[in-house]
Amino acid sequence: AQKITQTQPGMFVQEKEAVTLDCTYDTSDPSYGLFWYKQPSSGEMIFLIYQGSYDQQNATEGRYSLNFQKARKSANLVISASQLGDSAMYFCAMREYNQGGKLIFGQGTELSVKP
Amino acid sequence: GAGVSQSPSNKVTEKGKDVELRCDPISGHTALYWYRQSLGQGLEFLIYFQGNSAPDKSGLPSDRFSAERTGGSVSTLTIQRTQQEDSAVYLCASSLDRGPLSGYTFGSGTRLTVV
Numbered sequence: 361a362q363k364i365t366q367t368q369p370g371m372f373v374q375e376k377e378a379v380t381l382d383c384t385y386d387t388s389d390p391s392y393g394l395f396w397y398k399q400p401s402s403g404e405m406i407f408l409i410y411q412g413s414y415d416q417q418n419a420t421e422g423r424y425s426l427n428f429q430k431a432r433k434s435a436n437l438v439i440s441a442s443q444l445g446d447s448a449m450y451f452c453a454m455r456e457y458n459q460g461g462k463l464i465f466g467q468g469t470e471l472s473v474k475p
Numbered sequence: 476g477a478g479v480s481q482s483p484s485n486k487v488t489e490k491g492k493d494v495e496l497r498c499d500p501i502s503g504h505t506a507l508y509w510y511r512q513s514l515g516q517g518l519e520f521l522i523y524f525q526g527n528s529a530p531d532k533s534g535l536p537s538d539r540f541s542a543e544r545t546g547g548s549v550s551t552l553t554i555q556r557t558q559q560e561d562s563a564v565y566l567c568a569s570s571l572d573r574g575p576l577s578g579y580t581f582g583s584g585t586r587l588t589v590v
Contacts, residue, residue: 395579403564405518405581451517460531461506461570463579465518 362386364452364466371471373442380427381437381469383452391457394435396426399449399468408450411435439471447473477501479582481567487588488557496552496585500569507550508579509542510566518566524550557589 365384373379385394396408411419411426419426427436439446449470453463480499488494500507509521520534524544535541539558544550554561564584571578 403584405566405568405579407578410578453518460523461525462508462520462523462531462534463518463568464520465510467517 362466363464364454366452366466366469368469369467371469373439373471373473375444375473375475376441378438378440379442379471381439381450381452381471383435383437383466385433385435385452385454387433387454387456389456389458393455393457394426394428395453395455395463396424396435396437397451397453397465398446399451401448405451409437442473444473444475447471479567479569479580481565481582481585483585484583485586485588487590490559490589491556493553493555494557494587496554496565496587498550498552498567498569498582500548500550500567501580502548504569504571504580505547506570507544508568508570509550509552510568511563512566512584513563521552521565554587557587559589562587562589 363386367382392413394411398406398408409419409421409424409426411428418428423440425438427438449468451468452466455463482497505526507524510518511521512518522542523531539555542552564586566581566584568579568581
């Protein structure tokens with residue numbers, strides 16, 4: 361079974377609008393962390409935001425926020441006020457603390473921001 | 476160093492040859508991870524080193540793949556008898572420890588092409 365599922369292979373958004381990238385996860389470990397990474401065409405992996413399973417509030421980092429719905433096992437990334445530089449691949453990842461420190465990644469969503 | 480360094484950045488090899496990929500993590504980072512990213516795909520976990528513990532090799536796709544980490548620092552990923560399906564970008568990451576706020580820093584990757 362897929363641990364991390366990103367159902368949107370590609371997304372388009374108009375510049376300055378908000379966009380939500382979906383991520384669902386599957387784990388029986390009560391202690392886990394959820395991460396979002398951005399990968400531009402240059403290939404580098406850029407950390408965006410982190411949410412711990414015990415965190416009471418949704419994580420926010422500037423224009424990025426994580427809509428964490430624990431009962432639904434979803435951790436959607438919301439990007440507000442999209443910019444042309446946001447065009448990239450976005451990966452959701454999970455670390456289960458009983459499985460050590462490794463991150464398990466989803467297949468990614470390619471976001472294109474239109475001017 | 477300031478970041479995770481990987482070498483070579485590009486490698487073209489003939490089918491059946493052995494290759495070695497090198498990762499130099501951030502100084503002091505105790506955990507080191509290898510991932511593989513095929514074209515247009517997510518990151519596939521390969522192997523994980525944490526301090527002096529036995530590595531988690533659960534992601535290695537076959538016994539042609541092996542990795543070692545000398546002196547708790549530099550790591551080498553070796554692929555023996557390379558096959559065309561081994562063509563991918565191999566990414567290395569390091570982190571300070573297993574704590575939830577420990578970010579993962581990725582290298583720029585080695586693009587391996589098997590011809």
